Amino acid sequence: MSGHVRDDTRICLNCGERGVPSGAAVCPRCGAPTIWAIDFRNSDERLLREAPALIEERKRAGLEGLVGGLEFLVINTEPEHQRGAVDELLARTGLALADAFEDETARTVVLTVSGSADVLLTSRKGGSPFAAFTDHPKSSRMPATRLETFVFACPDVAAYGRIQRGRGVNFMTEAPILGEGFRFLQTAPSPFTGNSIGLIERSGGGSSYRRAGARDLDWRPDVSKPGYLANVGRLDHAATRVRAEERDAAILEFIALTNYRFDFAIYVKSLNSITSVARLSAEDFAMVFTSGIGPFVDEATSGPTERFIRDYGPRVHHLAWDTVAIDETFAALKRDGQEFLLELVGSPEEGLKQTFTTMSSHTLLVNEYIHRYGGFDGFFTRSNVTRLTEATTKQ
Secondary structure, eight states, rough: TOOOOTTTTTBBBTTTOOOOOOTTTTTTTTOOOOHHHSSOOOOOHHHHHHHHHHHHHHHHHHOTSSSSEEEEEEEOGGGGGHHHHHHHHHSSSOOEEEEEEOOOSSSEEEOOOTTOOOOEEEEHHHHHTTTOOOOOOTTTTTTTTTEEEEEEEEEOOOHHHHHHHHHTBBBBBSOOOOEEEEEEBBBBOOOOTSSSEEEEOTTOOOOOOOOOTOOEEEOSSSSSSOGGGGGGGEEEEEEEOGGGHHHHHHHHHHHSSOOOOOEEEEEEEGGGGEEEEEOOTTTEEEEEEOOOOHHHHHTTSHHHOOOOHHOOOOOEEEEEESSSSSHHHHHHHHTEEEEEEOOOOTTTTTHHHEEEEEOOTTOHHHHHHHEOTTOOOSSSHHHHHHHHHHGGGGG
């Protein structure tokens, strides 16, 4: 049965809707003529066919150039875990505390490191639009905790919203939110990833994240920052785990909402896993999507990626940090108590080294440390992807 879904599960291969009734003429979610598969297995055929056409459509709609690089991301936590999450990121990365404030919606801590997207650690005061994505065996105990939103630079948020609404995109607010020197717009959470895409338009060269009425939080880090953390630099990529049957839809949706393109995928058949990479340019933050080749069937045959989604739901699995002097930094982190899923994998000859930490009890995220050696013109290697994926069986 490996690679098969249950006979009562029908999947729309246009949008990924699960449980399409066997007699349905069209998919109840997307309205496409019902195409379903019981023996479903991924390939790159659809992506290679549809991604270029989607980019051309994006250009015709006037979206090309409206979305730039990643400006910041938002990690929400349970209120009692927010301080622990802040201290943990300060103690394990090059991030430094830049601001801490609260308003009527949330408590927010801003963490920054030179040359990188910022990290906002929030604790929301009201209900969450992401709640539906946390009702899974290992994530339901922390229903407010997940990396929620990736926010990209945009020179004209109003124009972006107008164009995308015309293409059927839903947003959380009718109009952009105004803050101190910025306009902000955010999509509704994706049904495929549970992530939201945000757009921020800056004016006057400011870098504030505060809205009117925000009040200072008197927060000071509870940890000292060891010198070796200067080796841990910018956010290199983030990896979202998505269901096998929703992998194409998740990547195409991301391409439609940004100026990114599908770059390549690495298949690890022995672990039923695909690592797919979307890029803006070789120098920018990359978005990675990890899925099964085939959907979850059972504990023994489905592999660590699909088991993670069964346990936690579709969500961001890890954040990867560009790390120099990676051998020394890895050893120092271990001395300071950081636990890892595996030793460093890769070598200068292969072009890169990487490792995964264990999952944070405060954010449910894994940190990856990655170093690419000079002259390496790739992004990943198959051998490293295989060993990293295999290590996640320990989660």
